[in-house]
Amino acid sequence: MRPPTVIFQVTAIGKNPRSLAAAVGSVLYWIRRTPRLTYRHAIWLVIEPEGYATAPALYESLRRDGVRVLVVPKEYRTPLGTTGKARALQFASELRERHGLSVPTVWVYHQDEETCVGQDTLQGIAEFVRQSRRYIGTGVILYPIDWSGSPSHMQELTRSYDDFRVLDSMMSPENPTSGFHGSHFLARADVEDTIGWDARGYAPAEDLLFEARVRRELGSVFGLLKGFAYEKGAFSLRDQLKQRRRWVHCVLHAITRSPEVPRRRRAGLVYGALSWFSALPSVAVLVASAFVHYGPLLLVTGVFTGFIWTSMVLAYVEGYRLHHRYVTRRQSIPRLALHGILGALVDVTAPWYALATRPSGGDFIPKDRPVPAAHPTRAGAPTAS
Numbered sequence: 001m002r003p004p005t006v007i008f009q010v011t012a013i014g015k016n017p018r019s020l021a022a023a024v025g026s027v028l029y030w031i032r033r034t035p036r037l038t039y040r041h042a043i044w045l046v047i048e049p050e051g052y053a054t055a056p057a058l059y060e061s062l063r064r065d066g067v068r069v070l071v072v073p074k075e076y077r078t079p080l081g082t083t084g085k086a087r088a089l090q091f092a093s094e095l096r097e098r099h100g101l102s103v104p105t106v107w108v109y110h111q112d113e114e115t116c117v118g119q120d121t122l123q124g125i126a127e128f129v130r131q132s133r134r135y136i137g138t139g140v141i142l143y144p145i146d147w148s149g150s151p152s153h154m155q156e157l158t159r160s161y162d163d164f165r166v167l168d169s170m171m172s173p174e175n176p177t178s179g180f181h182g183s184h185f186l187a188r189a190d191v192e193d194t195i196g197w198d199a200r201g202y203a204p205a206e207d208l209l210f211e212a213r214v215r216r217e218l219g220s221v222f223g224l225l226k227g228f229a230y231e232k233g234a235f236s237l238r239d240q241l242k243q244r245r246r247w248v249h250c251v252l253h254a255i256t257r258s259p260e261v262p263r264r265r266r267a268g269l270v271y272g273a274l275s276w277f278s279a280l281p282s283v284a285v286l287v288a289s290a291f292v293h294y295g296p297l298l299l300v301t302g303v304f305t306g307f308i309w310t311s312m313v314l315a316y317v318e319g320y321r322l323h324h325r326y327v328t329r330r331q332s333i334p335r336l337a338l339h340g341i342l343g344a345l346v347d348v349t350a351p352w353y354a355l356a357t358r359p360s361g362g363d364f365i366p367k368d369r370p371v372p373a374a375h376p377t378r379a380g381a382p383t384a385s
Contacts, residue, residue, distance in 0.1 A: 004105045004129050007096075007189070009044040011088050012113035014051015017058045019114040019232075019367040022145075024067055026116035026230075034122045039107075039129055043067045046092050049074055070095065080198045085182075086206035089197040097193050106189035114367045115183045116145060116230040124227025128186055134223030136214060138170060138185040139163075144326035145232040146369060149336060152240040155343030156233040157319025158312070170222045175215065178268045182207035184229035191218070205250040205258065212261050230326070232367060237346050239365040244350030248276070249359045279348035316340050 008027045010020060027043055045059070045067050052059055052071045063069045070092065078090045096102050107129055111117075128137040140163040143156035166179035195213045203209055214221065234240040254261050255269050320336070331339075 002105065003039055004107060005040045005042060005101075006107045006109055006125055006129065006186075007042045007044055007101070008109050008111060008117075009046060009092060010111045010113060010115070011046045011085060011092065012051065013364060014047030014059075014113075015054050015364075016113050016367040017051075017055035018369070020045065020047075021058060021062060023111055023113060023115050024062055024065075026118070028065065030117055030119050030122050034119050037122055037126050039126060044070060044092060046070045046072065046088050048072055048088065078198045080200045082197065082199045082206075083202050084204060084206065086197045086199060086203045086209075089206065093193045093196060096189055102190045102193040104188060104190050107186055108189050108192055109186045110183055111229070112183040112231065114145065114231050115141075118228065118230060120227035121184075121229060122227070124225050125186055128223065128225050131223070135188045135191045135218065135221040136185060136211075137187075137223045137225035138167065138181050139225035139227060139229070140167070140322070141181065141184050141229045141231055142323055142326060143231050143233045144323050145230055146235075147232075147323075147327050147329060149327075149329060149331040149339060150233075150236075151339040151342035151346070152235065152237055153233040153343075154316070154336060154339040155240065155347055157323060157340075158315040158344075159319075160322050161315040161319040167224060170211075171220065171224070173220050174262075174264060175211070176264075176268055178208075178265065178272055180207050180211040183231070184225070186225055191221075199258075199260070203253075203258070204246070205254040208250070208254050209258060209260055212265060216260075216262070234365055235370065237342070240343070240346050241350055241353060242359075243365050244347060245354040245357065246359050246364070248273075248351045248354035252354075273351070276348075277351045280352055283345070283348055312344070 008024075010023050012020060014020065024043055024045060027041070031037070031041055043066065045062060047059070047069070049071055052069075059069050072088045072091045076087070076091055078087055082090065093102075096106070096108075107125075109125060124139065125137075128134070140160060142160050143153065147153055162179075163181075165177060166181070169175050169177040169179055191214065192210075195210060195217060197206055197210060199206070199209055211222075234243055251269055251273050255266055255273065261269070
C-alpha cells in the first residue's frame with residue numbers, strides 16, 4: 001500500500017526571507033533526523049512576486065534544496081475575486097487539483113512564514129494521518145524563537161495558554177467560543193481543495209471562513225494535532241499593536257461582512273469582540289477605584305474582577321511553563337511581571353486603536369531579526385537566542 005504524502009506548505013508574501021528559510025529549513029532538518037515517519041513529504045513555498053524580488057538568490061537556493069517555490073502570478077484571479085492570503089491559498093489548491101494531488105492520501109500542513117517545526121511536530125502529524133477519522137487537525141503554538149523576554153514576547157505566552165480553549169472549542173459541534181489558527185494545522189487535501197479558500201472580495205479572516213465552510217459542509221471533523229509549532233512574537237510594542245489591529249479588523253470584517261459565518265457563530269465573535277473592547281475601560285475603572293470610592297457596587301464587581309485577574313495571571317504562569325524548556329534567556333520574576341503588564345496594556349489598547357486608525361500593508365509585521373544574531377542556531381532547531 002502506497003504511504004500517504006504530507007505537503008508542508010508555507011504561504012506568505014515573502015518579504016521576510018530569512019524567517020521563511022528557517023521555517024523551510026526546520027522541515028528539512030527534522031525530516032532527516034526523524035525515523036519511521038510512515039509518510040512521504042514535499043515542501044511548497046507559496047509567495048508573491050514582490051516577496052520573491054526581495055531575495056531571489058535565497059529562494060533559488062531553496063529550490064535547489066528540493067523546495068517547490070511557487071510565485072503566484074500577478075494576473076492570477078480566483079473565480080470569486082478574493083485577494084490577500086486567500087488568493088495565494090486558492091492558487092495552491094487549484095494547482096494540487098491540476099496535478100492529481102487532491103486525494104485522501106495527500107495531506108497539507110500549513111505554516112506561516114515563521115512557523116518552524118520540531119521532531120514532536122512531525123511525529124504528531126504522522127499519528128494524525130494514521131488515525132484517518134478526522135479531516136482537519138490543529139494544535140498548540142509556542143513562541144520561543146528569538147525570545148528576549150520583552151513586553152511583546154511576554155504577551156505571546158497568553159496566546160499559547162489560550163490555545164487550549166481554542167482546541168476545546170474547535171472540537172465542539174459548533175465551535176461556540178470561536179478560534180482557528182491560520183498556521184500549524186493539517187488538512188486532508190481533497191477536503192481542503194473541495195471547500196476552497198475563495199471568497200468575494202477581500203477576505204482578511206480567511207482561516208475563520210475556511211473553518212466555517214468545513215463545519216457547514218462536513219460537521220465536526222476537527223481533531224487534536226499533537227506536537228507544538230514554534231513561532232516568534234513581534235519585535236516591538238509598535239509591531240504588536242499593528243498586528244493586533246489587523247486581527248481586530250479581521251474579526252470585525254467577519255462579523256459585519258461575511259455572510260458565510262453562521263448566526264450563532266457570529267454571536268460568539270461579537271461576544272469575544274465586546275470582551276476585548278471592554279478590557280481597556282475595566283483597566284480605567286480599576287485605576288480610578290484607587291481614587292474614587294464606589295461603595296457597594298465595587299464590592300459586587302470586585303468578585304468578578306478577581307476571577308479576571310486570576311485568569312490573566314494563570315495565562316502568564318502556565319504559558320511560561322509551556323515555554324520554559326525552549327527559552328534559554330532567563331530574566332528575573334519582577335522584570336517578567338513588568339513586561340507582562342506592558343504587553344497586556346498594548347493588547348487592551350489595540351481594539352480602540354483599530355477603531356481610530358485603518359490597517360495597512362505595514363500591519364504585516366517584520367519577522368526577520370533587525371540585526372542578524374552573532375551566533376545563529378542551526379536552521380530548524382527551535383531554540384531561542
